[in-house]
Amino acid sequence: MNPLRKQRLYALIAVLIGSLLATWLVVSALSENMNLFYSPSEILKADIDENVLIRAGGMVKQGSIEKSKDSLNVRFTVTDYQNELIINYEGILPDLFDENAGVVVRGNLKTDGSFKAIEVLAKHDENYMPPEVAKLIEANG
Amino acid sequence: MLENFNNLLYMDGNGLFVWFCMAFFVLVVSLNILYAIKKKRQLIKLIRSL
Amino acid sequence: MGSPPLFYRWSSKIMPWLGILAIIFLSIGLFWGLLIAPTDYKQGDVYRILYVHVPSAILGQSIFMFMAACGLINVVWRAKISGMMLKSAAPIGMSFTLIALVTGSVWGKPTWGTWWVWDARLTSTLILFFIYAALIGLYSSIDDKTKADRAVSILSIVGLAIIPVIKKSVDWWQTLHQPSTFTLTSSPSMSPDMYQPLLLCVIGFYLIFAFTLTLNLRNEVIDRERSKNWVKQIFVN
Numbered sequence: 001m002n003p004l005r006k007q008r009l010y011a012l013i014a015v016l017i018g019s020l021l022a023t024w025l026v027v028s029a030l031s032e033n034m035n036l037f038y039s040p041s042e043i044l045k046a047d048i049d050e051n052v053l054i055r056a057g058g059m060v061k062q063g064s065i066e067k068s069k070d071s072l073n074v075r076f077t078v079t080d081y082q083n084e085l086i087i088n089y090e091g092i093l094p095d096l097f098d099e100n101a102g103v104v105v106r107g108n109l110k111t112d113g114s115f116k117a118i119e120v121l122a123k124h125d126e127n128y129m130p131p132e133v134a135k136l137i138e139a140n141g
Numbered sequence: 142m143l144e145n146f147n148n149l150l151y152m153d154g155n156g157l158f159v160w161f162c163m164a165f166f167v168l169v170v171s172l173n174i175l176y177a178i179k180k181k182r183q184l185i186k187l188i189r190s191l
Numbered sequence: 192m193g194s195p196p197l198f199y200r201w202s203s204k205i206m207p208w209l210g211i212l213a214i215i216f217l218s219i220g221l222f223w224g225l226l227i228a229p230t231d232y233k234q235g236d237v238y239r240i241l242y243v244h245v246p247s248a249i250l251g252q253s254i255f256m257f258m259a260a261c262g263l264i265n266v267v268w269r270a271k272i273s274g275m276m277l278k279s280a281a282p283i284g285m286s287f288t289l290i291a292l293v294t295g296s297v298w299g300k301p302t303w304g305t306w307w308v309w310d311a312r313l314t315s316t317l318i319l320f321f322i323y324a325a326l327i328g329l330y331s332s333i334d335d336k337t338k339a340d341r342a343v344s345i346l347s348i349v350g351l352a353i354i355p356v357i358k359k360s361v362d363w364w365q366t367l368h369q370p371s372t373f374t375l376t377s378s379p380s381m382s383p384d385m386y387q388p389l390l391l392c393v394i395g396f397y398l399i400f401a402f403t404l405t406l407n408l409r410n411e412v413i414d415r416e417r418s419k420n421w422v423k424q425i426f427v428n
Contacts, residue, residue, distance in 0.1 A: 009267045016348050023352035027363075035365040036310040057365060094304030096233065104367055121303045126372040128238060128381040130229030149226070152236035155301045159225065159239045162294040166243045169286045170399060177406040184410060188417050188426045 037104045039080040048109045056085055056115060057104040057123065065099055078103060078115075089117040096122035195412045196421040198272065206405050213398035220391030228385050240298040242389060246396035248291035251319060252354055254284030254400065258326075259351040262344030274340030275415070277347060278330060279407035283400055285323035292316060303367055311360035312368035319357060322350040336415060 001009070027034070037057035038046075048054060056078060064077035072092065076099075078085045087105050097103060102123030107116045129137075150156050224242035231238040261277040264270050295313070296306045307313065326343050333339035361370045373379045379386055416422050 005267050009263075012263055012266055012345070012348055015345060016351060019349040019352040020355075023356060027356060031364075034311045034360075034363075036308065036367055037365050039365075094302065095235075096302050097304075101233075119305075121305055121308065121367060123367055124233060124302055124369055126369045126380050128231050128234075128241075128372065128385050130382060130384070131232040132229075133382055134232035152239075153230065155235065155237035158237055158297050158301055162240045162243045162297050163221065163225065165293055165297075166247065166290050169290055170403070173283060173286055173403050174406065177403065177410060180410050181406075181413075184413055184417070185426050188413070188422060191418065191423075 040078055040083040040085040041080055043085065043109060044083050044113075050108055050111055053106060053108060053118075055104055055106045056087075056109075057102065058085070060097070060099045060101055060103050062099045078105065085115050086113075087115045087117050087120075089120050091118075091120070093120055094122040096124050098122075195272075195416050195419075199409060199412055199421075199425070202405050202409055206402065206409075209398055209402040209405060213395055213402050216391050216395030216398055220388050220393075220395050223388035224392060228388050229382070231385075234302055237298065237301050240294055242392050244291060244294040244298060245389060246393045247287045247294065248316070249393060250396050250400055251284055251288035251291050251316070252357060253397075254280050254287060255319065255323070255347070255350065255354060258284065259347045262347040265340055265344040266348075271337075271340075271415075272412075274337075274344065275408055275411040276404070277340065277343060279404055279411050280400075281323060281326050281330070281343075283403050283407070285320065285327065287396070287400070288316065288320045288323060292320060299367075308367050310366040310368055311364040312357065312366050315353060315357040315360050319350075319353050322346075322353060326350070 037055035040056060040058055043054065043056055058078040058080045061077040061079045061084065066075045068074065071090065073088070073090045074093065075086065075088050078087055087107075089105070089107075097120060102125065104121045104123055105115065105117040106119040106121075109115055150160065152159060221242060225239050228239070228242075230236050258277050258280050261273040261280070264273040265277060292313075295316075299308070300306050326346055329346060330339050330343050333342055360366060361368055372381050373386075381389075413422050413426075
């Protein structure tokens with residue numbers, strides 16, 4: 001390669017490294033804020049004011065969903081398999097909301113330790129399979 | 142026949158979401174291609190007028 | 192391929208084939224995915240959006256990598272054709288990123304329960320969309336085409352840093368978006384009768400990109416060479 005081209009190539013590599021470095025700095029500075037939600041353990045450890053809106057996420061504990069018969073009120077437990085958070089919510093739940101499925105809730109942590117949600121989002125996983133296969137896996141596992 | 146069509150359109154209830162995405166893809170790709178064809182026509186006109 | 196008239200003649204021969212192959216792959220892949228592939232055990236039929244969403248997202252990112260490669264060749268070797276390729280690819284990459292964002296949003300509503308959320312994957316993809324817009328804007332703001340090529344080439348290399356962030360966002364942070372189904376290290380967490388049509392769709396999307404790129408590039412070539420004799424010979428009888 002002729003020297004001029006080599007020089008231009010090195011300059012470009014320097015530009016790329018600089019840009020990667022800058023991006024990495026921004027990303028690591030924002031790192032905590034880039035998380036969409038916190039796990040129940042993180043929330044219980046931190047001292048969070050009652051008026052601050054936060055997002056909590058985890059799995060809906062099996063058998064914890066209690067739906068009210070005459071209103072849209074629902075109460076369920078979100079767990080990260082270490083700590084749990086009891087969520088109260090009034091509203092329509094997304095289709096994929098279910099026990100043992102991921103969920104992200106937005107709301108306030110009350111002083112009594114319960115969580116009043118104003119929004120419930122379902123989180124789904126990266127697995128896709130036909131229902132028959134899912135049944136087989138369940139039967140064998 | 143009509144029932145078949147409805148099954149196709151609505152699938153298990155969320156079919157319209159799926160068809161919207163499909164239509165949006167076709168629309169955007171077609172716009173890209175149509176724009177390129179239009180540009181070519183303009184260019185040919187310009188070259189002939191030079 | 193280096194010489195414009197040669198490229199023009201050669202591309203007119205392969206372009207119809209690219210178009211035909213793209214239509215074949217897309218129609219089989221999408222027909223298979225939307226109507227024949229089994230339904231998902233959890234999401235039901237709405238998961239079929241991924242047959243449009245996943246290939247668009249893949250293309251949005253790989254077109255950017257292709258553009259950065261063109262940018263490198265343009266800056267180091269001063270190859271004009273690579274600058275034209277970069278310019279021709281940008282609107283297509285932006286279109287695919289837009290399709291990924293819109294279809295993702297439409298998929299999010301019935302599954303997650305929201306059209307949009309500011310999680311790391313969605314936000315970084317939106318940034319990619321804006322980088323495409325910035326590239327196109329920068330290009331049109333510089334009159335001298337050689338200078339514009341060079342500026343856009345350098346910006347495409349600067350912007351390349353967003354690609355690993357998008358790719359790893361679902362592993363680095365807590366996101367609403369699910370982690371990757373397809374990884375290099377493990378077998379896909381999707382059954383074969385679902386990912387086979389997806390594979391056809393991805394190939395089809397690459398082909399339609401190649402087709403549209405050729406279309407744009409041919410326009411770019413005759414635009415820049417319009418006063419040359421070979422162009423006149425083709426278009427002026």
